[in-house]
Structures are given as structure tokens and as C-alpha cells.
Amino acid sequence: MTGQPFLLGLTGSIGMGKSTTAEMFRALGVPVWDADAAVHRLYAPGGAAMPAIAALCPEAVGVDGVDRAALKAWIARDPTALARIEAAVHPLVAADRAEFIAAQPDAPLLLLDIPLLFETGAEAWLDAVLVVTAPPEAQRTRVLSRPGMTEAQFQMLLAKQMPDAEKRARADHVIETCSLEQTRAAVQALVDKLRAAHA
Structure with missing residues (x-):
């Protein structure tokens, strides 16, 4: 494994603590790639996705980058829109x-935070997958406490996940x-184990 980082995928359903867990890896010095953040960069003004989206749905692109509300409206009225995007x-x-x-060629371990990891078949190119979970009542409480x-x-x-x-x-x-506390301890133990095995 020397010379190539160990690629650990991170996923979990909504409200399971994925973002918090990713931050714990980051705090331990593990470089983290975030799929959602990558999309935000691509959709930002001057982002690489702007020309492609403009070609598909011109009204969804403006000086502020890609307008997600306009994309959602297009998806709602055109069944082929999501697949094309x-x-x-x-x-x-x-x-x-x-x-x-x-x-990051010298990092022994990289974390790739991918919400739809299994849904997009990403486990095929990852070295291992970490799923974060919580009891259904904890998940529900966390999600319903979000604004709106x-x-x-x-x-x-x-239903979509x-x-x-x-x-x-x-x-x-x-x-x-x-x-x-429990999550932090589990993250520390996993990082120690993977770094030791793939240093």
C-alpha cells in the first residue's frame, strides 16, 4: 500500500452525524474530501459546472453561479432533467x-465524504467504507430540529436513501x-488502526 493513500469512504443517512464525524477525522489530521462541498465549488461563480448547466438549462445560470432553485424547478417539470444534470x-x-x-500522495489515509456512496457505486473504487448510524428516534429528532x-x-x-x-x-x-465522546473515541481507534496498517 506504500505510495498510495488508503481511501476510506464515509456515508450515512440524513441526520446520522456524517458531517460531525468527518470533522473528527479532520481534527486528527486526516485529509477530507467532501462531495457536497465539491458540488458547491462547481456551482459557484466561475465553477466548472457552469458551462455544462448553462447548456442544459440556461435560466439556472447567472452571475451568482448555478441557481439550485431554478434547477429544482426544471427537475420538477422535466422527468429527464435529473439524469441529464x-x-x-x-x-x-x-x-x-x-x-x-x-x-495528497504521502498521506497514509484519506477520508472521502460521499452522501450517496452506495447509490452511486463508489464502494467499487474505495478501499473500505465507514457508515455512521444512530437510533431512528435520534435521527428523527436531529433532522426535524433543522430550520424549515x-x-x-x-x-x-x-424514501430516497x-x-x-x-x-x-x-x-x-x-x-x-x-x-x-463515543463517536470521537471510535474515530480515533479506527484512524489509529488504519494508519498502522497502511503506513
Whole structure:
């Protein structure tokens, strides 16, 4: 494994503590690539996705970059829109990720935070997958405490995601995020184990 970082994918359903867990890896000096942040960069003014989105949906692109509300409106009225956006944006996201990996040749371990990891088949190129999980009632409380979130929106988001039990069954590592202390200790133990094995 020498000369190539160990690629650990991080995923988990909404409200399971993925972002908090990623920050814990970052605090331990593990470089983190965030798929959502990559999309934000691509959609920002001057971002690489702007020409591709402009070609698909001109009204969704302006001086402030890509207008997500306009994209959502297009997706709502055109059943082919989402697939076309994904076909244009996914290669750009992959290029952003490849650039991140290439920039860290000496890191023993890299964390790749990918919300739809299993849904997009990313486990095929990762060395291992970590799933964060929490009891359903904790997940529900966390999500419904978000500004503007309703029970109906929560149920719709859950319906779009692979069930938590299935993610856990397919994972190489699982961390429960019931408390910050417990999560931090589990992250530390996993980082120590992977660094020792792949130094």
C-alpha cells in the first residue's frame, strides 16, 4: 500500500452525524474530501459546472453561479432533467476528487465524504467504507430540529436513501454516533488502526 493513500469512504443517512464525524477525522489530521462541498465549488461563480448547466438549462445560470432553485424547478417539470444534470456534473465531481487524491500522495489515509456512496457505486473504487448510524428516534429528532424541515420532507428524504440497515450490512466499518465522546473515541481507534496498517 506504500505510495498510495488508503481511501476510506464515509456515508450515512440524513441526520446520522456524517458531517460531525468527518470533522473528527479532520481534527486528527486526516485529509477530507467532501462531495457536497465539491458540488458547491462547481456551482459557484466561475465553477466548472457552469458551462455544462448553462447548456442544459440556461435560466439556472447567472452571475451568482448555478441557481439550485431554478434547477429544482426544471427537475420538477422535466422527468429527464435529473439524469441529464448528473451526467454532466458527475464527471466534474470525479475530476475534483481525483485532483484531491493526487494532491495528497504521502498521506497514509484519506477520508472521502460521499452522501450517496452506495447509490452511486463508489464502494467499487474505495478501499473500505465507514457508515455512521444512530437510533431512528435520534435521527428523527436531529433532522426535524433543522430550520424549515417538516415531517413530510423528512419522510421524502428517507424514501430516497438506501435504508440504514442495508448501509450497515454493506459497510466495512460502522460507528454509532449516539454521543460525541463515543463517536470521537471510535474515530480515533479506527484512524489509529488504519494508519498502522497502511503506513
